[in-house]
Every structure is written in C-alpha cells, then in structure tokens.
Amino acid sequence: MLLREVAYARPSSLAEAIQLLRENDGARALAGGQTLINVMKARAGSPDALIDLDGLEELKGIELGSDGTLEIGAMTTCSEIVASSEARARPILGEVCAQIADVQVRNRGTIGGNICTNDPTNHLPPLLAALGARMTIAGPDGERTVDSADFFVGVYLTAVGLGEVLTKVTIPAGRRDGFAAVTLGVEGTCIVSAAASSNGSVTVALGCVDAVPVVLEPGSGDPDAVRAAVRGAGLQPPADVHASAEYRTHLAEVLAVRAVRQAEGRS
Ligand SMILES: Cc1cc2nc3c(=O)[nH]c(=O)nc-3n(C[C@H](O)[C@H](O)[C@H](O)COP(=O)(O)OP(=O)(O)OC[C@H]3O[C@@H](n4cnc5c(N)ncnc54)[C@H](O)[C@@H]3O)c2cc1C
Secondary structure (H helix, E strand, O other): OOOOOOEEEOOOOHHHHHHHHHHOOOEEEEOOOOOHHHHHHOOOOOOOEEEEHHHOHHHOOEEEOOOOOEEEEOOOEHHHHHHOOHHHHOOHHHHHHOOOOOHHHHHHOEHHHHHHHOOOOOOHHHHHHHOOOEEEEEEOOEEEEEEHHHHEEEOOEEOOOOOOEEEEEEEOOOOOEEEEEEEOOOOOOEEEEEEEEEEOEEEEEEEOOOOOOEEEOOOOOOHHHHHHHHHHOOOOOOOOOOOOHHHHHHHHHHHHHHHHHHHOOOO
C-alpha cells in the first residue's frame, strides 16, 4: 500500500532533530523504518512528518571503554552489532541480534528503534533489561539517563517523550549472559523470551508475558530457585492465536531456566 503524503526532514545535527520534533507534535523520529514505515503502510499510524535520524553520525557506532562498558549509539543497526568486535565484549548482544527476523531487517533495524518501539515480542527489551542497560535521552532541556525499569513504560510506550531522541544505550561490563526464546519459525517473532545475566547475582528478564519486560532476581541460578521466582511473579500473560496464557506461563519457567543455564556456562 502507498504511504499517505508525509513531510520529511533529514537534520544534520541532534539539536536540529530535537527542534524539528519539538516544533511539531505530529512529527516522529525515523530510524531504520522497519516498524514505522510498516505501521504507516497499514494506516495504523499517520505521522505528519518524519525526522530521519540517519544523517546523525553521533548516534552511530559502538565504543568499548577500558572498564568494559559498552556504549552503543541508538542508530546502530543489528547487523553492525553482530559484526562488531567491540560488542563481543558482551557476546550475547551479537548472538541475539543475529536471531532477529532476517538479514534485510537486521541491516536496517536499529537498537534504538527496536527498544523505542517496545513491542513486547521484540528480542532486545528483555535482553537489555537483564543486562542492566541504561538509556540516554536527549531533549530540549538537555540529556537524561534512565535505567530499563524506567525506560519501558507500556506496550509501544517508553520514557522517550515527544520532542526527545534516544541517543545511546550504555551496557555495563560483564560476559555471563544467556537468552532463550520460543519463536514462530526459525527467525520469527518471540512467543516468550527470557534473558539472564549472572554477574555475582542472577537477573532474569522475561519478554512477551507483560507489557514491559518482567525482571526477576531469583537469588541464585539454581533451576528450582529460578522456577520459583517465575511462579512467584504471578504472571498473567496475554493469550492469542499463537499461545494460551497457561502455555506462555509454562514457557516462561522453562526459558528462564535455559537462559540462566547459558549465563552460568552450563548449557
Ligand atoms: C518482518 C519483520 C520482522 C521483525 N521481527 C522481529 C523480531 O523477531 N524480533 C525483534 O526484536 N524485532 C523484530 N522486528 C523489528 C526490527 O528488528 C526493528 O527493531 C524495528 O522494526 C524498529 O527498528 P527501526 O530502526 O526500524 O525503527 P523505526 O521503525 O524507524 O522506528 C520505530 C519507532 O521508534 C521510534 N524511534 C526510533 N529510533 C528512535 C530514537 N533514536 N529516538 C526516539 N525514537 C526513536 C520511531 O519514532 C518509531 O516510533 C521485525 C521487523 C520486521 C519488519
């Protein structure tokens, strides 16, 4: 389907992008367009103007700090993360990005677009929640940093407000991470996903069972403790044509244990 007529701007600085977004409540940031353009084609959304972030070099690239901290620009694509030697400091990032959809989507889709969409079936929201990522958001009043608990607000909703741009994702040092998902087909959408990180303590984040990633601290990586933590979360996942709520609850337990097992090197 053809797009409705829409204004388009390609700012050459972050300040200009913020100004353009601020001037027009109907303007939306355009990253890889893998969700936004499809939403527009389906007439499920109809922005007045697209502010293309592709020309903003300051939103691209991956930096590895001497302490192992990774800083990933919001406009970095999934394929760039897969190919990055810096991102291998946290190998799970490339492993999970390589599982997303297909090569065309990975070549265009960005880490920023993936998490700003906050589609509960996306791979990256639970992964970044488990890894303890922090998001930097720039707006007319300057910059602020929020952790994932405050970033993911609801289905398709994040802490990025009108007139603001997600600029980068900061991931602390660590290597012991895991991810497990049951998907629709090999490269398909997640039915349930679980990410885990084991750096002294164990953190698990579940995807597709609530509007935002459900973060759990099981206390230990022992499978019984992990299962108990998932049961204790009182999940009430949605039911749809792909899975009942009961099946999603069951998968959450199984996948959380698998993700923790990978994080602890037991898979
Ligand atoms: C066929 C298909 C299958 C897919 N399957 C999966 C899958 O299995 N798992 C998965 O995780 N993902 C999947 N995706 C999603 C894909 O990986 C992209 O992450 C996603 O489409 C959004 O990224 P984008 O860069 O294209 O963002 P866009 O579509 O350009 O933008 C998405 C939204 O985020 C906003 N936005 C983007 N960047 C910023 C920013 N820096 N600051 C503020 N707002 C911003 C936009 O305004 C828009 O509202 C799939 C996509 C397609 C088309």
